[in-house]
Amino acid sequence: MNLTVALARLLIFPGILFAVPAAWFFLWVERKSVALMQERIGPPFMQPFFDFVKLLGKTTPVRNGPGGLLMQAWPLVAVSAAAGAVGLLPVLPSSGGFEGDLILLLALLEIPSICIIAAGFSSRSLFAEIGSAREAVLSVSYNVVFLLAILSIAASQHTFRLEALAQLPVSPLRYLGILAIVVCLPAKLHINPFSLPNAEQEIYSGPLTEYAGAELAMWELSHGLEWVASAGLVATLAIPHFASWSVDVLVFVAVSFGIVLLLSVLAAATARLAIDTTVRFYWQCTLIFACLIMVLTISSTLFTRVQS
Amino acid sequence: MSYKMPMGPYHPALEEPYKLDMICEGETVQDAKLHIGFNFRGIEHLAETRNYIQVVALMERVCGICSNIHTLTLCQAMEQLTGLTPPPRALYIRVVMAELERLHSHVLWAGIAAKLMGFKTMFMECFAIREKVMDVLQAISGNRVNYSMNRIGGVNRDIADPLAVLGMVEQLEREMVSTIIPIFTTSTTARSRCAGIGVLTHEKAVSCGVVGPTARASGVPQDLRRAAPYAAYSELEFKTPVEEAGDVRARLLVRALEIMETCGILRQALAKMPSGPIDTGEAKVVFSAGTAVSRVEAPRGEVMYSVSWKENSRNPARVHVRTPTFANMPAIRYMVMGARLADTPLIQASIDPCYSCTDR
Numbered sequence: 001m002n003l004t005v006a007l008a009r010l011l012i013f014p015g016i017l018f019a020v021p022a023a024w025f026f027l028w029v030e031r032k033s034v035a036l037m038q039e040r041i042g043p044p045f046m047q048p049f050f051d052f053v054k055l056l057g058k059t060t061p062v063r064n065g066p067g068g069l070l071m072q073a074w075p076l077v078a079v080s081a082a083a084g085a086v087g088l089l090p091v092l093p094s095s096g097g098f099e100g101d102l103i104l105l106l107a108l109l110e111i112p113s114i115c116i117i118a119a120g121f122s123s124r125s126l127f128a129e130i131g132s133a134r135e136a137v138l139s140v141s142y143n144v145v146f147l148l149a150i151l152s153i154a155a156s157q158h159t160f161r162l163e164a165l166a167q168l169p170v171s172p173l174r175y176l177g178i179l180a181i182v183v184c185l186p187a188k189l190h191i192n193p194f195s196l197p198n199a200e201q202e203i204y205s206g207p208l209t210e211y212a213g214a215e216l217a218m219w220e221l222s223h224g225l226e227w228v229a230s231a232g233l234v235a236t237l238a239i240p241h242f243a244s245w246s247v248d249v250l251v252f253v254a255v256s257f258g259i260v261l262l263l264s265v266l267a268a269a270t271a272r273l274a275i276d277t278t279v280r281f282y283w284q285c286t287l288i289f290a291c292l293i294m295v296l297t298i299s300s301t302l303f304t305r306v307q308s
Numbered sequence: 309m310s311y312k313m314p315m316g317p318y319h320p321a322l323e324e325p326y327k328l329d330m331i332c333e334g335e336t337v338q339d340a341k342l343h344i345g346f347n348f349r350g351i352e353h354l355a356e357t358r359n360y361i362q363v364v365a366l367m368e369r370v371c372g373i374c375s376n377i378h379t380l381t382l383c384q385a386m387e388q389l390t391g392l393t394p395p396p397r398a399l400y401i402r403v404v405m406a407e408l409e410r411l412h413s414h415v416l417w418a419g420i421a422a423k424l425m426g427f428k429t430m431f432m433e434c435f436a437i438r439e440k441v442m443d444v445l446q447a448i449s450g451n452r453v454n455y456s457m458n459r460i461g462g463v464n465r466d467i468a469d470p471l472a473v474l475g476m477v478e479q480l481e482r483e484m485v486s487t488i489i490p491i492f493t494t495s496t497t498a499r500s501r502c503a504g505i506g507v508l509t510h511e512k513a514v515s516c517g518v519v520g521p522t523a524r525a526s527g528v529p530q531d532l533r534r535a536a537p538y539a540a541y542s543e544l545e546f547k548t549p550v551e552e553a554g555d556v557r558a559r560l561l562v563r564a565l566e567i568m569e570t571c572g573i574l575r576q577a578l579a580k581m582p583s584g585p586i587d588t589g590e591a592k593v594v595f596s597a598g599t600a601v602s603r604v605e606a607p608r609g610e611v612m613y614s615v616s617w618k619e620n621s622r623n624p625a626r627v628h629v630r631t632p633t634f635a636n637m638p639a640i641r642y643m644v645m646g647a648r649l650a651d652t653p654l655i656q657a658s659i660d661p662c663y664s665c666t667d668r
Contacts, residue, residue, distance in 0.1 A: 029547040047605025058663050126313065130335075130649070192426055201321040201424050201653045274650045275335060 014232065015087035015254075022253075023224025025049040026231065026260050030191075033264040055217035067122055071211070073220035074119040081111035082225035089232045090163040091252045093241040097163040102154055105145065105162065109229055112138050112222050113188070116197070120207025123128075131206020134275055135197040141186040141282035142194075146290055149180035152257065152293050153237065165237050173296050178238050180289050183229050184261055189223075189277070193270040194278055231256035231263075309391050312339060317346050321653035323423055326663040328640070328656055332649055340644045340652075347664040356628035360386060360460065360593065363624060368454045370629060371665040373416060376409045377606040379458040382627070384538060385615040386460050386602035390593045398462035399540040400581045404473070405448070405457050406539065406604075407570045407577070411480070412441040413607035414563045416569070417660045418488055421560065424654045425501045433487055437480070444476045462587025467478065470578040477578065481571040483539065502557035505612075506643040506655030509554055515641040519632050520609020522659045525551045525558035532605035537633055544576050556651075556658045563660075595621070608632040608660045631665040 009015055026046040035042025065069055078252025085108035088101055113135060152159050156173040187194040198206040205211075206218055235255035244247050272282070316327035327348035331339045351370055355363050367382045368375045380402055386533035387394065392404070419434030442452045446465055449455035457463050467473060494500055508518070513526035523530045531548040533541040551558035597619040603612045609632030616626040636659040643655045 034429075038429050039436060040432065120385075126311065195426055196650070199426060199650065201426065202650050204320065207621075268429045270427070271422070271430070271495070271501055273500060275650055276648070294394050 004094060010084065012090045012286040013249075014089050014228075015179035015205055016083050019083055019086040019225055019228050020221065022228045023221060024052070026227040027220075027224045028262050029257065030227070030264045030267075033261055034268045037268040039264065043271035048220075052217050052220060055212075056214050056219065058213035060213035060215055060230060061121055064086055069123065072215060074115040075211070075215050075222060077219050077266055078115040078132045079225065081108045081115070082222050082229055084108045085229040086225055086232060088162065089229070089236050090166045090174050091232070091236065091250075092248055093163075093167070093243075097161055100160045101162050102160045102165070104152065104230075105233070106150060107293075108227070109188075109233070110143070111138075111225055115222075116219075119199075122131045123207070125210045125211035127203040127205075128207045129207045130203050131197045131199075131209070134203075135207060138194065138196055138274060139186050141189040141279045143277065145180050145282055146184040146188070147224075148286065148289055148293070149177040149184070153177035156297075162236065169240060170238065172215070173293065173300075174237065175290070176296065178212070180285070181234055181237070182259070182262075183285055184282075185234070185259075186266060187282070188230055188261065189226060191263060192267040193200045194275045195267075195272050196278060199272055227260060228256070231259040234259050309333075313337075315501070315516055315652065317343075317425055321657070323420065324662070324664045326661075328652070329610065330644065330649070330652060337644045337647050337649060337652055340519060340641050342640055344637070344663045345667055347667045349393045349653065349668060351668045352627055352629060353545075355624055357623065358502050359622040360595070360624070363627065364459065365456070367627070367629070369454065370668060371631070371662055372453060373413050373662065374409055374606045374608070374611075374665075375454045376405045376457060377453075377611055378454075378629070379606055380406060380539070381602045381604040381611050381613040382615065383458045383460055383647055384604070385600040385602035386510075386593075386595070387611045388602065389598060389615065390460060391596070392461040392571070392588050392590060392593065394462045394584045394588065395585045396540070397466070397584045398586045400461045401453045401465075401467055401586060402458065402539040403541060403544065403577045404467065404470075404574060404581075405445070405455060405463075407573050408441060408445050409449075410607040411570050411574075412445070413660070414567050415441060415484070415488065415527060417563060417607075417657075418492060418560075420657055421556075421654060424657050425498060425503075427498065427596050427628050428568065429499075433491075437488065440476075440483070444473060444480070447476070448473060459587060460593055461590055462585070464585045464587075467578075470581045474575060474578040477571060477574045481568075486566055488591050489567070492564055499557065499652070500553065501654065502560055504555050505559075505647055505651045506556045506658055507554045508639050508643050510552070512642050513554065516642070516658075517635055518609070519635045520606070520660075521559055521562045522609065522636045522639065524549060525533050525556040525562045527552040532603055532610055536603060544573055546573050546576075555629075556654055587660045599626075606632055608662060609636060629665075629668055631662060631663045631668075633659070633666045635662060637663075637666070639663065 028045055032042040084103055088105045090097055117132045117135050120128035153174050157168050190198050237250050239251055239255055310331050310333045311329045313332045316322050317325040327343040329341045330337045355366055358366050364379050367378045370378045415434050415438045419431045424431035446452045449457050449465055508526045510527040513523055513528050529548055529550045534548055546569045549562050551562050595617040597617055599616040601614050603610055612630040614628040615624055618625045640656050644652050647655055
């Protein structure tokens, strides 16, 4: 992947120029669909954009010292990482990429979560610190399943290159991996039943309690970009490339939209779980998923030997 | 290392201003202290400056949810002092109003509990149904919050067509059976948030003197409608749901079962409503000096009014109100000790607190 292609992917498509409006759109889809399921009217189409602009115009309280600087830095790092993750998605065929970009994508997807944890502790609010501790525990729990899923997909198809994965036919193990990723997404996106770090009835906004104005706008944007990156990752892994670029883009958006809707339905239909139940759930998922991988791998090996 | 975690006086989990200071170790609550008094309005003193007609309207404002219960209890106490006995039809109308109020209070509580579990869809569903209960209350009384139904010696408005109201109640019952009750009794996530948390043992419930659904969920079969019947309850058949577990799920189940019993009581009261006048028709009432006490089973538990009158006075000498929350709130400390921090909003809400009424 040369520099021009890399910049085009990061800045134009599927990067910032596409991803930022898509983030606002997905945030709107989530809020609107939940509202409709709750027999409410819900926000107008432009509301996430209006929220962003309004927050940008608010004055942010001055915080002196390294703590204040860190609090300003974390949302910017989170937005950059989430935008970078979207930029790495192989939406278009033959769009570049490099061996190991899957690992980079995983790292970039994890950075916003680390930033949220750090931001909560930097703000030195009691509620933020509890939220950060919850985010850390949640992250340790779901990431085992998430990484296992990604690694099993990559290992089964012998590549850590996203574009190669997107072009290969989908195997049963890959479907299983995609299912495991989808199970992790509600925790990654802090929606019900795993909306623990920002459980407003318990700890206000959790790690973001002390944030306001432009910094909060950046967190909102980062959250939207995480939606695009997470839904987009599932879309690129689940649907193989077509011959036409335009069809690929449309399918990518449609499948991402479907995943956002699916997650919104789940969020609307469930109560928030407690932290120990959540941890138990993800460790059980890890065990079940690991067993299934083992069974699938052994059976496919036996099947290959019998055939040969 | 333990730390102090304040919840309130202004907090997204709280409907009204009060404060719960918790000493936590990690996510576990070690101890808690409740502070109230943020909404003191001096209503008991104001009551001493109002005459016997004005005081009914004043005491209706003690609570925004069980407003009817407060006037019912006050009127019953004042009727003891005046020697008036309301006619049978008025007693049945009082039952209908009290049970409709219980219905909307329990549904409102279910909504609040759902919100505290992070189950906002259920919250919306509950409040949509509560609106319909309030529509029925409006159809009867013309009001949605302060119904102005009770007066000394009867009620202010008649239920002209009880069968029409019966149809509305049956529709409500169908909706509750198909939505709220199954979700609260069978939903896995709701069950995981409620079962085994905020346990108040039978012994502790008795020693704390808790009342209402909180007591009944800890195996204390206490219900004033049965133990000391008032209005027309002695002529109606109903069960008192009791659960033994003492946890939040038990409190939820008791209220869910009470919703069903309430619908049954409403059906009976509307079908059996006798004809006749709705008040005694006395133009002027005369109070004898003394103190009268009245107790009523409000949606949250026992409400007690102690009303004192002096000779030849138009105003009460003293009106003392004891709300169910006053009896239930000491138990919160024992419920939250050892609980997860995430469960404390739900646990403290499980007694269906109304601290503004308690502050008066």
